[in-house]
Amino acid sequence: EAQVTQNPRYLITVTGKKLTVTCSQNMNHEYMSWYRQDPGLGLRQIYYSMNVEVTDKGDVPEGYKVSRKEKRNFPLILESPSPNQTSLYFCASSWWGRDTEAFFGQGTRLTVV
């Protein structure tokens, strides 16, 4: 089954404690991205990757890091989480090409206290 898998689904952590949210897709997609969803705002892109070892900032990259060492995986790293990073996070993947649909993971609800 074609899917994008994120883990964990829910996470409560403390300020400053490094964490990683994993994302894996099994569709051999070149393009992967991370979004955050906050109340009253649309999904905002954090980082994206057009292929292995190619990553770039989205609209709200501050406080986040990513890596793309393998095509299928695109982890999101919060080196020193802060309460303003409390949000719902989605990973998405798609074929390169602008008329192709994005496939989303199940979401990770992160709370930083």
Place this chain on the structure above:
Amino acid sequence: ILNVEQSPQSLHVQEGDSTNFTCSFPSSNFYALHWYRWETAKSPEALFVMTLNGDEKKKGRISATLNTKEGYSYLYIKGSQPEDSATYLCASDMKSSGDKLTFGTGTRLAVRP
């Protein structure tokens, strides 16, 4: 960030009613317009990706139209059912955006049995 706007913000209809909502996007540098359906506690799922002015797409009781010259798209649901209850997201892909989708805040639809 270029704005994508959706209206109404929320909508309550009776089972069997037909309904429609609007997505407005910047018409300059347009490349593609995406519609996604997002049910609570699930991943957003693609409904349509549209690129051509005047394009009309249909999936079951749901259809969408696109006007790229004036920068809007309509999503129609014919004979709404309770299982249509979800948030409907649109996203614009601009030529200058490097495949980045800019999302609206969504229209939340509730269908009463």
